[in-house]
Amino acid sequence: QTVVTQEPSFSVSPGGTVTLTCGLSSGSVSTSHFPSWYQQTPGQAPRTLIHTTNIRSSGVPDRFSGSILGNKAALTITGAQADDESDYYCVLYMSSAIWVFGGGTKLTVL
Amino acid sequence: QVQLVESGGGVVQPGGSLRLSCAASGFTFSGYGMHWVRQAPGKGLAWVAFIRDDGSNKFYADSVKGRFTISRDNSKNTVYLQMNSLRAEDTAVYYCAKRGGTSGTTGVYAFDPWGQGTLVTVSS
Secondary structure, eight states: OOOEEEOSEEEEOTTOEEEEEEEESSSOOOGGGOOEEEEEOTTSOOEEEEETTTEEOTTOOTTEEEEEETTEEEEEEESOOGGGOSEEEEEEEETTTEEEEOOOEEEEEO | OOEEEEEOOEEEOTTOOEEEEEEEESSOGGGSOEEEEEEOTTSOEEEEEEEOTTSSOEEEOTTTTTTEEEEEETTTTEEEEEEOSOOGGGOEEEEEEEESSOTTSTTTTSEEEEOOOEEEEEOO
């Protein structure tokens, strides 16, 4: 069974830079997994940040960026702001039209 | 703008059935595949099912295969999730999400945007 891994929690100082990662329990993440990233605050629906590894969704500030770092997908937030404090989820496309979400990272800005 | 509105959630006993609906507007519904994604209380997101734009193919997570059925009515701009043999572990907020792009475009493997969700509680 494929497991997508994310850091359970992370903290960043206001104005700082943080990189969240998205890996596989077995194997490497590549662009062929079309990684995408979502932001969710409590009680709200997820918001799409990044798709197809590094393409920002409409209206997303350019301080959010996506990439492949080593064998993982990565979401980097540059110049973190207080309202970036949220849960962040990645999802990977597997073969045969199956998608698998990571467990999410709770980001604290303090 | 694109809007997705889920409905049909509620409380159901284990072994029972429920049908969720997701009404779409603001885009050419028949041109996009649609997903259902769920989130158990206090837990992360989990992909449930996907249906192609014309309804020709449907795909399911192993956890719901054989119990849930995704369908769509393009004349009503609505996607459905029929849930049978419900279990306590199916308790979750269920979101519908539009496929992020049409075939051959970027974003096709993404979920964008999402509805606000509907809560399903399986309990006796």
